[in-house]
Amino acid sequence: MRLETIAFNNLRRRKSRMAFLVIGLMIGVATVVTLISLTNALTADVQHKMENFGANILITPQSDNLSLSYGGIALGGVSVDQQEIRQADLTKINTIRNNRNISAIAPKVLGAVQAGSDRVMLMGVDIDQEFHLKRWWTISGQPITQENQLVVGASVATKLGLTAGSSLSVNGENFTVSGVLQQTGSQDDQLLIGSLPTAQRLLNKPGVVSLVEVAALCADCPVEDMVNQITAVLPNVDVRAIQQVVKTRMHAIDQFRTFSLAIAAVVVLIGALVVFVTMMGSVNERTREIGIFRALGFRRSHVMRLILLESAVVSLLAGLLGYLVGLSTAQAILPFMTEHNVNFHWNPLLGGSAMLMALMIGCLASFYPALHASRLDPTEALRAL
Amino acid sequence: MAFIEIQNLRKTYSNEADCVIALNRIDLQVQEGSFLGVMGPSGSGKSTFLSILGGLCHPTEGKILVDGIDLYSLGSEKRADFRREYLGFVFQSFNLIPYLTAQENVMLPLAVKNLPVKQKRELANQVLGRVGLSGRIKHLPSQLSGGEQERVAIARALVNSPPLILADEPTGSLDTSTSIEIMDLFDQLNEEGQTIVMVTHNEENRPYFDRTILLRDGAVADDQNRAPKKMAQVG
Numbered sequence: 001m002r003l004e005t006i007a008f009n010n011l012r013r014r015k016s017r018m019a020f021l022v023i024g025l026m027i028g029v030a031t032v033v034t035l036i037s038l039t040n041a042l043t044a045d046v047q048h049k050m051e052n053f054g055a056n057i058l059i060t061p062q063s064d065n066l067s068l069s070y071g072g073i074a075l076g077g078v079s080v081d082q083q084e085i086r087q088a089d090l091t092k093i094n095t096i097r098n099n100r101n102i103s104a105i106a107p108k109v110l111g112a113v114q115a116g117s118d119r120v121m122l123m124g125v126d127i128d129q130e131f132h133l134k135r136w137w138t139i140s141g142q143p144i145t146q147e148n149q150l151v152v153g154a155s156v157a158t159k160l161g162l163t164a165g166s167s168l169s170v171n172g173e174n175f176t177v178s179g180v181l182q183q184t185g186s187q188d189d190q191l192l193i194g195s196l197p198t199a200q201r202l203l204n205k206p207g208v209v210s211l212v213e214v215a216a217l218c219a220d221c222p223v224e225d226m227v228n229q230i231t232a233v234l235p236n237v238d239v240r241a242i243q244q245v246v247k248t249r250m251h252a253i254d255q256f257r258t259f260s261l262a263i264a265a266v267v268v269l270i271g272a273l274v275v276f277v278t279m280m281g282s283v284n285e286r287t288r289e290i291g292i293f294r295a296l297g298f299r300r301s302h303v304m305r306l307i308l309l310e311s312a313v314v315s316l317l318a319g320l321l322g323y324l325v326g327l328s329t330a331q332a333i334l335p336f337m338t339e340h341n342v343n344f345h346w347n348p349l350l351g352g353s354a355m356l357m358a359l360m361i362g363c364l365a366s367f368y369p370a371l372h373a374s375r376l377d378p379t380e381a382l383r384a385l
Numbered sequence: 386m387a388f389i390e391i392q393n394l395r396k397t398y399s400n401e402a403d404c405v406i407a408l409n410r411i412d413l414q415v416q417e418g419s420f421l422g423v424m425g426p427s428g429s430g431k432s433t434f435l436s437i438l439g440g441l442c443h444p445t446e447g448k449i450l451v452d453g454i455d456l457y458s459l460g461s462e463k464r465a466d467f468r469r470e471y472l473g474f475v476f477q478s479f480n481l482i483p484y485l486t487a488q489e490n491v492m493l494p495l496a497v498k499n500l501p502v503k504q505k506r507e508l509a510n511q512v513l514g515r516v517g518l519s520g521r522i523k524h525l526p527s528q529l530s531g532g533e534q535e536r537v538a539i540a541r542a543l544v545n546s547p548p549l550i551l552a553d554e555p556t557g558s559l560d561t562s563t564s565i566e567i568m569d570l571f572d573q574l575n576e577e578g579q580t581i582v583m584v585t586h587n588e589e590n591r592p593y594f595d596r597t598i599l600l601r602d603g604a605v606a607d608d609q610n611r612a613p614k615k616m617a618q619v620g
Contacts, residue, residue, distance in 0.1 A: 001492035001505050006485065013484035013525075292480045295441060296494045296541070297469020299462045379442045 003302065007309040021278050021311075022318045028264075028271025029322025029358050030329060035260035036350060037330035038337065039253065045338045046249045056223060059093075059212035059230065060238045061085055084208040085237055087196075093214065096229035104133045104215040109196060111203035111210075115170050120156055122170065122192045124199020133215050137188070140164055141179025147198055149178040153189040157181075170194075171202050268361060275365035279311060283373040294378035307370035308363055315362025319355035326354070386453060387414035388580060389438070389549070394447035396433055396603075407433040408444070409603040415582065415596075417548070420575040422594030423584045430603040431584040432553065438582065439472055439551050440464045452548060469494055473542025475552040479534040481526040481541075487513065487533075488522040491540045512540040516570060532563035539570060543579075550574070552583040556590060568593050 011018045061084055085107070093105055106129040113122040127144050131137065141164025144151055150170070152162050157180045162168060166177045170192065181188060200206050216226055223241045230239045283290070290303055298306075327346075391413040398405045407430045415421050423431050436442040438449060440456050449456045451471060459467060468474075473494075481490045491509040498505075513522055516536040526534055535555060542550050552571070556564035564587075572593050575581055583590070591597055592611075599607035 001489055001496045001502065001509075003496055005489065006482075006493075006496060009484050009489065288480070289482055292476070292482065293493070294465065295439065295468060295474050295476075297465050297467075297472075297545075298497055299465040301462070302465075302497045377442075379436050 003306050003309060007306055007313060011310060011313060017278065017282060018314060021275060021314045022321065024274030024278065025271045025315060025318035025358055025362055026322040026325060028268040028361065029319055029354050030326035031267040032264040032357065033323050033326025033350060033354050034329045034333070035264050037327055037347075038334060039257045039260055040347075041330065041334055042253050042256065042338060043250075046253060056216055056242050057214040057227060057230065058240050058242055059085065059214065059234065060240075061210070062236055062238050084205065084210065085212060085234075087207050087209050089234055090209070090212060092233040093212075093230055095233060096226065098216075098226045098229060101216045101226065102214060104129045104213075106130045106133045106213045106215075107196065107209040108211060108213070109199050109203060109205055109209050111199070111205065113171050113192070113202055115156075115168055115192060116160060118160060120160075120192055121190055122194060122199050122202060124194050124196040124203070126196050130193075133213060134188075137184070138182040139179035140182060141177070144178055144193070144195055146176075146178075147195060148173075148175050149194075150175045151179045151181055151193040152177055153181050153191045153193070154183040155189040156192060173202070268357075272361045272365040275311065275315075275362055276369065279307070279366045279369035280372070283307065283369045286373070287376055290373050290376050291378045294376070300374035303376075304370045304374040307373050308366055311362045311366035311370075312359060315358040316355055318362065319358030320351075322358060323351045323354040386450075388417040388452060389413070389415035389582075390448070390450040391438075392448045392450075394434075394437065394449065395445050396430075396437060396442075397445045406603050408437070411447070411603075411605055413598070413605065415580070417580055418575075418578050419580060420571070420593065420595050421582045422591060422597040423582065423600060424586060424588075424591070424597060425600035425606075426586065429600040431586075431600055433603075434600065435551055435553055435582070435584045439474060440468050469497070469545065471547050471549055473545065473547040473550040475535075475538050475542045475550065475555050477554040477557045479526070479531075479538045479558075481534055481537055483526055486523050486525055487518060487529065487537045487540075490526070490537055491544050493541060494545045508544055509540070512543045513537070515543065516540045530563075531559050532566060535559060535563070535567050536570070539567075539574075543574070548580060550579060550581045552581060554585055554587075555583065556585065556587055561589075564589070 087107060090105060090107055093099075093102070096102075105126075107126055108130070109124040111122055112119050131143060139151060141151075142149075150168065152160070152168075157163070157177075160168070162177050162180065164177055164179050168175050168177055175194070181193070183189060194202075196209075200208065214230070216223060227239050227241050231237075293303055293306070294300075327350075391411055394408055394411040394413075395406075396408040398407055411434070423434060425431050433442070437444050438451075440459075443457060451467075454467065454471075456464065456467065482493065485493070488506065488509050491513055492505050495505040495508065500508075510519070510522060513519060516539050518533060518536050518540065521529060521533060524533075526537070529537065539555075542552075555571070556567055559567060568590055571581060571583070575593075575595075583594070594611065596608070596610050598605050598609075
């Protein structure tokens, strides 16, 4: 028999009150865990999307009237040699300090070609890098594997009546259509896509690229820094960060996070209040019992420890259950908030924090009731005496 | 020096209107091994007397020494330690903790002591045996009869082997035959040398006391010694 025994037996044999306490605190912890898990999952989701989204840095020839999109195509015809980016320079990008954050460098060359009787845009790409970057590209047929193969955009395919396996004459050379790009809604639909060397030869732009897309791999890595670093190694080009999408998304998540924290604070406060009121009620109900303890020679500190011990047990239980419930809830809600399957995993840090938080709230909320209990006058408590 | 020394004890309760004198200048000495009965009508100050003697309630004036320790010169935490080491309380309505078994209730005074749990359990079983409850140690108070609950309360008072047992109306809520059993038990403990102070208004308990004081209006109105039991039996 130790103080623990008394605490445990009290909780064990007065289950309804304990259940009430545990539920009160558990709801608070569960809410916090849910919101934190959701925010984390959404951040991870954005990060994941960004990595799939591809380029977030665009390198274009230095020029005042160039647009940043594939609208640059329009300049293909009027481009002057010294304004083009030299392919050989691109290796310098790999020398920047943050080079570990670069996941892909995708150079391309753009220009108009004669395909049969029509003039269409041809884009020469570094096959591996480009397809790595544009994960959303879906090709009916095969990607390019040989020099004389092309992938065609959906609109071009319709216009020219091409399907996978068709053959096509471009600037007098014969090519095979290895695959058709499914509708993307972007300029990609208007393009013929070939390998970079082939396109450079067809467009007569040997060793030159029209623009480079660079994908940097993380959500919060210093894109601006990387832009500056690339500018430093490639002085004669325009380097810009495409951040708009990410920024907007991150901003929304930040707002959600703030909102979550506010809600969590309110719920936790209510939880603490439930613990406080219940413990206070429990102490008042146990006035006589506490008087007995005191008469039997328990010190004030013993009584306090007894009450705090009980709330610690309840809090830890509530913390554990709250973590489990919160995680399950987050898992249930998440599919409604994002289309991606973000894989959830046990987060021991979050679990530990949840338990610690519950313990702190429980003990803080029980501190005054415990103090009150220890200050009860034993004769008041034992009116019969 | 006597085991219990009470000097000029005075206790008043004051509320807004008037001042109630609960105990008025009591001087008393109790020898070790005696069975003192404190009797008197309700309102005579018996309960206040026992609370003060039990270190639960500050007197307005006066001193109480138990075994040479001046009770109210101790701090409140020290007085709690004193209660644990020197006193065994037997309360009127048993005051068992409802969610603890008989054995656990008996172990309560040991809960804050630094002893191996096994030893505490053995001590508890031993005193439960002494009060004749060996077979009921795992029962909750609600599963015990009134007399059995009283025995658990007595065992709890005994478990720490305190020099002094304070009993407040221990037969107050028991029927006559159970009362006799309980009083016989107290008598037996006293025979074994246990000092007991018992507050009661039940005249039937009087023959068990070897000294009876009568309180009236907070003062000692009568103080009678009885011939030692054993000699009386011989006579």
